[in-house]
Amino acid sequence: MDLKRLTADELVTELEAQLNRYDKYMQMGLSLDMTRGKPCPEQLKLSEPMLCDEILGDHTSESGTDCRNYGVLAGLPEARRFMGELLGVPGDNIICGGNSSLNMMYDTMCSFMLFGVSDDEEDRPWSESKERKFICPVPGYDRHFAITQLLGFKLIPVDIIPDGLDMDEVERIVKDDPSVKGIWSVPKYSNPTGYVYSDECIRRLARMECAAKDFRIFWDDAYTVHFINGEPAKQLSLFDECAKAGNPDRVIVFGSTSKITFPGAGISALAADKKTVDFLLSRIAKQTIGPDKLNQLRHVKFLKNVEGVVEHMKKHAVIMKPKFDAVEEVFENEFGSPLEGQLEWTKPEGGYFICCRTGDGMATEVLSMCKQCGVAFTPAGSTHPYKIDPTDSYVRIAPSYPDVPKIKSAVEIFCICVKIVLIKKLLEAKKEANNN
Amino acid sequence: MDLKRLTADELVTELEAQLNRYDKYMQMGLSLDMTRGKPCPEQLKLSEPMLCDEILGDHTSESGTDCRNYGVLAGLPEARRFMGELLGVPGDNIICGGNSSLNMMYDTMCSFMLFGVSDDEEDRPWSESKERKFICPVPGYDRHFAITQLLGFKLIPVDIIPDGLDMDEVERIVKDDPSVKGIWSVPKYSNPTGYVYSDECIRRLARMECAAKDFRIFWDDAYTVHFINGEPAKQLSLFDECAKAGNPDRVIVFGSTSKITFPGAGISALAADKKTVDFLLSRIAKQTIGPDKLNQLRHVKFLKNVEGVVEHMKKHAVIMKPKFDAVEEVFENEFGSPLEGQLEWTKPEGGYFICCRTGDGMATEVLSMCKQCGVAFTPAGSTHPYKIDPTDSYVRIAPSYPDVPKIKSAVEIFCICVKIVLIKKLLEAKKEANNN
Numbered sequence: 001m002d003l004k005r006l007t008a009d010e011l012v013t014e015l016e017a018q019l020n021r022y023d024k025y026m027q028m029g030l031s032l033d034m035t036r037g038k039p040c041p042e043q044l045k046l047s048e049p050m051l052c053d054e055i056l057g058d059h060t061s062e063s064g065t066d067c068r069n070y071g072v073l074a075g076l077p078e079a080r081r082f083m084g085e086l087l088g089v090p091g092d093n094i095i096c097g098g099n100s101s102l103n104m105m106y107d108t109m110c111s112f113m114l115f116g117v118s119d120d121e122e123d124r125p126w127s128e129s130k131e132r133k134f135i136c137p138v139p140g141y142d143r144h145f146a147i148t149q150l151l152g153f154k155l156i157p158v159d160i161i162p163d164g165l166d167m168d169e170v171e172r173i174v175k176d177d178p179s180v181k182g183i184w185s186v187p188k189y190s191n192p193t194g195y196v197y198s199d200e201c202i203r204r205l206a207r208m209e210c211a212a213k214d215f216r217i218f219w220d221d222a223y224t225v226h227f228i229n230g231e232p233a234k235q236l237s238l239f240d241e242c243a244k245a246g247n248p249d250r251v252i253v254f255g256s257t258s259k260i261t262f263p264g265a266g267i268s269a270l271a272a273d274k275k276t277v278d279f280l281l282s283r284i285a286k287q288t289i290g291p292d293k294l295n296q297l298r299h300v301k302f303l304k305n306v307e308g309v310v311e312h313m314k315k316h317a318v319i320m321k322p323k324f325d326a327v328e329e330v331f332e333n334e335f336g337s338p339l340e341g342q343l344e345w346t347k348p349e350g351g352y353f354i355c356c357r358t359g360d361g362m363a364t365e366v367l368s369m370c371k372q373c374g375v376a377f378t379p380a381g382s383t384h385p386y387k388i389d390p391t392d393s394y395v396r397i398a399p400s401y402p403d404v405p406k407i408k409s410a411v412e413i414f415c416i417c418v419k420i421v422l423i424k425k426l427l428e429a430k431k432e433a434n435n436n
Numbered sequence: 437m438d439l440k441r442l443t444a445d446e447l448v449t450e451l452e453a454q455l456n457r458y459d460k461y462m463q464m465g466l467s468l469d470m471t472r473g474k475p476c477p478e479q480l481k482l483s484e485p486m487l488c489d490e491i492l493g494d495h496t497s498e499s500g501t502d503c504r505n506y507g508v509l510a511g512l513p514e515a516r517r518f519m520g521e522l523l524g525v526p527g528d529n530i531i532c533g534g535n536s537s538l539n540m541m542y543d544t545m546c547s548f549m550l551f552g553v554s555d556d557e558e559d560r561p562w563s564e565s566k567e568r569k570f571i572c573p574v575p576g577y578d579r580h581f582a583i584t585q586l587l588g589f590k591l592i593p594v595d596i597i598p599d600g601l602d603m604d605e606v607e608r609i610v611k612d613d614p615s616v617k618g619i620w621s622v623p624k625y626s627n628p629t630g631y632v633y634s635d636e637c638i639r640r641l642a643r644m645e646c647a648a649k650d651f652r653i654f655w656d657d658a659y660t661v662h663f664i665n666g667e668p669a670k671q672l673s674l675f676d677e678c679a680k681a682g683n684p685d686r687v688i689v690f691g692s693t694s695k696i697t698f699p700g701a702g703i704s705a706l707a708a709d710k711k712t713v714d715f716l717l718s719r720i721a722k723q724t725i726g727p728d729k730l731n732q733l734r735h736v737k738f739l740k741n742v743e744g745v746v747e748h749m750k751k752h753a754v755i756m757k758p759k760f761d762a763v764e765e766v767f768e769n770e771f772g773s774p775l776e777g778q779l780e781w782t783k784p785e786g787g788y789f790i791c792c793r794t795g796d797g798m799a800t801e802v803l804s805m806c807k808q809c810g811v812a813f814t815p816a817g818s819t820h821p822y823k824i825d826p827t828d829s830y831v832r833i834a835p836s837y838p839d840v841p842k843i844k845s846a847v848e849i850f851c852i853c854v855k856i857v858l859i860k861k862l863l864e865a866k867k868e869a870n871n872n
Contacts, residue, residue: 287542
């Protein structure tokens with residue numbers, strides 16, 4: 001239903017109907033959490049066999065290293081190879097770490113802040129650059145933005161579009177300003193839109209001219225195998241494209257098994273050109289004696305290789321798809337199809353999120369009404385730098401954790417609130433128009 | 437045998453005897469590694485029951501948290517309580533982390549570098565202090581020194597003595613120089629001397645007057661329960677003493693289960709006053725979503741509490757004591773008792789190391805001879821800032837990993853090399869004396 005086509009009387013009737021629905025939900029005393037992209041218990045159960053002690057055998061790696069003891073700074077060779085397969089990069093270019101790729105991003109960023117991007121004399125510590133800036137695709141991932149905000153970067157928003165980034169804008173920003181040190185990206189099933197960067201976008205990122213020689217792309221390939229339909233989307237390798245373009249050190253790829261096995265107890269990895277890997281390892285050598293190799297061994301024994309992962313992810317998809325479908329179904333029931341200025345939403349083929357857009361200036365009020373009704377969504381603004389969405393319209397829906405009936409209730413309540421806020425605005429506008 | 441009392445002829449005879457022994461060992465083509473404080477396979481076996489899947493139960497913490505999933509930034513409450521018991525600090529003052537306390541030290545140091553020791557306006561980032569300095573007890577732990585060296589601190593050596601630090605010197609250094617930002621310490625069974633800081637030393641550290649308001653003690657309580665005789669040494673709590681002295685934020689305590697369970701797959705913790713814990717957590721909140729809680733759960737279920745740890749450490753002691761005894765036995769056989777300028781050694785009641793002192797200017801040559809004979813020790817100088825021991829006399833012996841016969845061979849070869857180098861020096865000195 002296109003609410004904008006209704007007359008004032010029709011709007012009043014519709015408002016009353018929606019307020020009635022809202023009141024009914026209010027009386028149910030719900031408590032639904034749609035805030036974070038967190039796997040549900042059924043998903044966690046898929047990886048339980050990984051925790052049996054037999055999987056560790058005699059605790060030795062393929063080269064005979066006792067994984068219980070110290071050492072192996074860059075991670076077990078078989079874990080590096082495994083994470084390399086996942087990220088489309090040779091194992092030698094991989095550093096395999098602990099349970100959090102966010103941690104690897106933060107640490108890499110701190111190294112660049114304290115030491116620069118390499119040991120070359122001209123690569124000064126980023127902290128010495130008083131006016132440092134970082135590009136943040138919007139809508140995007142709040143935890144990325146928070147790291148660069150904490151470290152004193154000015155955050156520059158750039159629109160994300162269905163086939164990737166607004167590359168004209170990115171190229172314009174990086175071309176002449178050496179204080180622009182890098183860009184965040186979630187290239188496949190992006191958080192929160194679910195968009196997949198196109199090959200063209202990836203080529204342009206690899207080739208573009210950057211004023212800062214130490215410009216770096218933090219490429220968070222968090223959802224690379226997290227398809228919900230068919231199989232993982234094919235995507236050009238930015239790592240390869242950067243090498244081809246003569247910019248091999250431009251990209252650092254990050255990934256983890258957090259949403260493949262266990263969010264709290266997975267393994268993580270970064271991939272970069274050899275020079276950057278060696279540089280980072282020289283710092284990591286002072287930071288630790290080595291990662292948890294037993295957990296790396298568990299993962300390799302359980303998942304084996306990228307084919308094993310894809311098979312495993314099909315089981316995740318069986319659980320995830322009905323949840324995405326439930327959101328889509330409610331949206332279709334309530335709005336038919338996406339309508340600009342009323343409610344638009346993305347239809348991802350993977351990842352953990354659906355991104356909605358209400359009319360401008362409505363998201364905060366909508367989510368506040370949802371909260372009063374016992375439904376928590378990621379707060380409005382979270383998808384933007386400094387947690388401020390200038391349009392106040394973007395809402396991230398995270399359907400992974402609740403079960404389908406709860407998702408349907410939550411999204412229905414969300415739709416009701418969107419309608420109520422929208423109708424009130426429309427009525428006010430009509431009133432104002434009449435007064436003039 | 438006191439070699440210094442021998443005549444020139446006796447020395448020549450003795451040298452020939454020692455060179456014969458050395459040659460015999462040379463022909464054996466040995467390959468012995470005494471370089472690092474690494475538990476041996478028998479020690480690792482003690483914690484194998486921790487890896488069985490039953491120990492994880494239904495994967496939930498005592499408060500019902502699913503340990504497989506995201507969250508719980510400061511670590512599981514029961515893991516914080518457990519590590520608090522171990523470090524003598526309330527659980528609320530603990531941040532429980534991943535598999536490496538070194539990593540927590542490095543991260544804490546980086547936070548202080550980038551943000552200062554608190555969010556207070558006057559606590560400037562340490563990186564802004566151009567002339568920053570850090571006190572390094574010598575002989576001490578190379579990995580500590582390496583962190584502060586990497587981060588651009590000037591390393592100031594202070595002698596460690598049998599009852600702790602040369603506190604007169606420490607107090608003198610910190611009193612007037614605000615660029616002295618802190619001190620490293622391994623307070624119990626210190627690396628490499630095995631010394632235990634006295635209560636008096638601890639009280640003086642807590643109370644001393646520091647020119648730098650942001651002076652911090654990095655208190656690496658790595659061997660707090662690692663006794664080899666009887667039970668753990670009692671030691672005053674620096675955490676408590678700092679609070680009593682009105683300097684609650686002066687100390688950050690670090691510890692781990694690396695040498696209790698598995699060096700590669702233990703859990704770590706830091707302890708500090710509430711203000712520092714909150715400050716560090718506000719940074720860690722940007723760095724990660726949470727530590728590996730499954731591994732924390734394993735540890736708490738397996739070791740239970742400090743009594744459980746002490747019982748467990750008694751089993752370690754049964755394995756470790758004969759190794760320390762073997763070193764002592766060879767030293768006694770070869771030298772009788774410690775002799776200044778020839779060979780001195782410590783007799784630790786715990787920890788992982790024995791510290792030796794050859795005559796001045798001899799350690800490098802002695803260890804180089806050992807290496808040629810197939811025996812690797814921690815390189816000379818490693819116990820000192822910048823890896824330079826100005827006396828070239830300190831040698832760290834790490835007896836934990838090899839078996840007793842190997843330790844005996846390695847230490848015997850070491851003694852032979854000490855004698856050869858010493859006798860050559862004595863003969864040269866006699867020759868020179870004759871020439872004058």
